[in-house]
Amino acid sequence: MQPLMTERDRADQDVITLLTHAFSLFMAGDPVGARHEAQMAALAVPASGPAQAALGDRLLSIDDAMGAEQALRTACDLGAGDADTLGRLARSLQAQGRLDEAADCFRQVLQLDPARAEACLNLGLMRLTRGAARGAVTLLRRAAHLVPTQASIRLLLAEAHQRAGGPDAAAAAETQRRAACALDPAWPAAAVALAESLVARGQVRAAQRALVRASRLDPGDPRLLSRCLHLRHLLPGQTQAALKRVHGGWQRRFGTPLPPRPPLQHRPGTPLRVGLVSPDLGAMPVGWLVRPLFRHRDPARLTLVALSDRPHDDAIARELQSLADHWEEVAGLGDEALAHRMRQLDLDILIDLSGHGPGNRLPVFARHRPAPIQVSWAGYPGDTGLRAIDLLVSDAVLTPPDDGSSPDAVARLATGATCYDPPPDRPDPGPAPRARTGAVTFGAFAGPARVGDTCLDLWAPVLRAVRGSRLHLCAPGWTDARAASRLRAGLRARNVDPARVTLDPAAGTPGLDRLQACRSLDVVLDTAPRSGHLVTLEALAMGVPVVTLPGASVGGRYAAAHLTHAGRPQGLAADADDVLARVDHVLTLPRTPALIDAAAWTAAMTTALEAAVFRLAADTGQALDDEDDSAVA
Structure with a gap:
């Protein structure tokens, strides 16, 4: 005997029949026709x-959010406003961007049925995107409890914990990311998220293993391999030759065949059109490092086109935008769309500012080559390994001429690969704080990922030898209680009292915060194996001496390059045993700012870019494409 059909069952069956054609049109790629058919069918649906x-449910399935809203509101008015109907109404409002109304609907759903995971998830996401992270944690935790097998909810909950902050936030986030990996071992995103948690608390080798696993799970994603390469610079024992070998793997997997070079359209006597692409054109290290080029360039020689791949709302982003000849937000554009837009801009030179760093667009350079000359500069330690990159802007300290692991074409600027132009309202350097406190204060602007065993092995003898000295570590990552505990254990194992260390998470951001923090330091101790880049320039600008042991790779020689070009070689240690001697020496020097002339540096950078264009214009068009190009001095 067939069960009796309810009124809702019959209505549902009628609507399915009426909308079959509409759904077929939608799936065939005709959304306009589908909506027209749906509207016609809606006229036949009983009131x-x-x-x-x-009807509202079916209209949602063909992306007719407005029609769905109308039908669902009618259903509620006619007494069918149960949790299912309200949930669909909320989704239709969400699809129209009416988030406040959608949130109200989801709250009504939870009042009717507190066990609705979808409502918890959506409401939690809304709170997370609006900065209410603590409220998001509560809702997403409930969603994870209701659907314990869904890994994606665990990653969202981890993100909510991270944004909520607090000493236990990083540990809670890592726990959720580990749970996501356990629930879905084949999901690369879960492995990547876990790796980021491990990096944040200084477990770099474990993070590298997680990233390698993610890259093997999705071998077709070039950005996963890029993240592996980027992280290698934090591992001890890396040589430039070894880094060149592993970077070559990215080229072999994602950079072949080499795309043809667009014709050079530049006319002599006109300024070069130079594009710069980065997700970090704001108050971040890259933003500060490109700022001198924007401020001091000669418009008759350079036209700057900035392609910002992530929105920023800060003073540096606004300044760069006001100084650029053309500024364009390109976040969200796929690789092909971005390459097409770059070609429309008629660039002579395109500069990559990210290398293999997070958010990079290297596939655009490697697979599409949208500009005649492609350059790597500022945002990555050394060579990316891409054959489609024609020129690396560097200097003789970072990339020595006799280094066989260097890329073929290198512009070695005599003034240094990068420059720092401090803000006009930077604080006065002031006297050395030890004159006031009677004790030496060492400092480093580095988080747990940078301060590992290599650093502690270099710093501990200095702290033991300089009686009464203190170590001030400034970086946001020190809010993680486990990272702080690991640091203290490492110091204790090296016979250094952890009470001599102050952790200041608030003073680690580039700009005025770090410059102000420099006033309280007598000496900056450089990190290893990854050396301080912008932080070294900021310290020198405030007259604070820096002591570094140059490393074997480009990433380990940033501070050495800046000290050399700023005329402060006294801080360069010959080996680990020489670090203390360098500290003793720089403590005897007067506290005076050391700045590279930003205008002179910009002129040298401009000349290097012009030289690249002149070489290509005078060439047959093949030399820069050939693997055996001669080095460019």
Whole structure:
């Protein structure tokens, strides 16, 4: 005997029949036709609550959010406003961007049925995107409890914990990311998220293993391999030759065949059109490092086109935008769309500012080559390994001429690969704080990922030898209680009292915060194996001496390059045993700022870019494409 059909069952069946053609049109790629058919079908749907609710459900399935909203509201008015109908109404409002109304609907759903995971998830996401991270944690935790097998909810909950902050936030986030990996071992995103948690608390080798696993799970994603390469610079024992070998793997997997070079359109006597692409054109290290080029360039020689791949709302982003000849937000554009837009801009030179760093667009350079000359500069330690990159802007300290692991074409600027132009309202350097406190204060602007065993092995003898000295570590990552505990254990194992260390998470951001923090330091101790880049320039600008042991790779020689070009070689240690001697020496020097002339540096950078264009214009068009190009001095 067939069960009796309810009114809702009959209405639902009628609507399915009426909308079959509409859904077929939608799936065939005709959304306009589908909506027209749906509107015609809606006229035949009876004015009953169940029928209107079923109609709203089907309209949602063909992305007709406005029509769905109308039908679902009618269903509620006719007494069919149950949790299912309200949930669909919330989704239709969400699809129209009416988030406040959608949130109200999801709250009504939870009042009717507190066990609705979808409502918890959506409401939690809304709170997370609006900065209410603590409220998001509560809702997403409930969603994870209701659907314990869904890994994606665990990653969202981890993100909510991270944004909520607090000493236990990083540990809670890592726990959720580990749970996501356990629930879905084949999901690369879960492995990547876990790796980021491990990096944040200084577990770099474990993070590298997680990233390698993610890259093997999705071998077709070039950005996963890029993240592996980027992280290698934090591992001890890396040589430039070894880094060149592993970077060559990215080229072999994602950079072949080499795309043809667009013709050079530049006319002599006109300024070069130079594009710069980065997700970090704001108050971040890259933003500060490109700022001198924007401020001091000669418009008759350079036209700057900035392609910002992530929105920033800060003073540096606004300044760069006001100084650029053309500024364009390109976040969200796929690789092909971005390459097409770059070609429309008629660039002579395109500069990559990210290398293999997070958010990079290297596939655009490697697979599409949208500009005649492609350059790597500022944002990555050394060579990316891409054959489609024609020129690396560097200097003789970072990339020595006799280094066989260097890329073929290198512009070695005599003034240094990068420059720092401090803000006009930077604080006065002031006297050395030890004159006031009677004790030496060492400092480093580095988080747990940078301060590992290599650093502690270099710093501990200095702290033991300089009686009464203190170590001040400034970086946001020190809010992680486990990272702080690991640091203290490492110091204790090296016979250094952890009470001599002050952790200041608030003073680690580039700009005025770090410059102000420099006033309280007598000496900056450089990190290893990854050396301080912008932080070294900021310290020198404030007259604070820096002591470094140059490393074997480009990433380990940033501070050495800046000290050399700023005329402060006294801080360069010959080996680990020489670090203390360098500290003793720089403590005897007067506290005077050391700045590279930003205008002179910009002129040298401009000349290097012009030389690249002149070489290409005078060439047959093949030399820069050949693997055996001669080095460019």
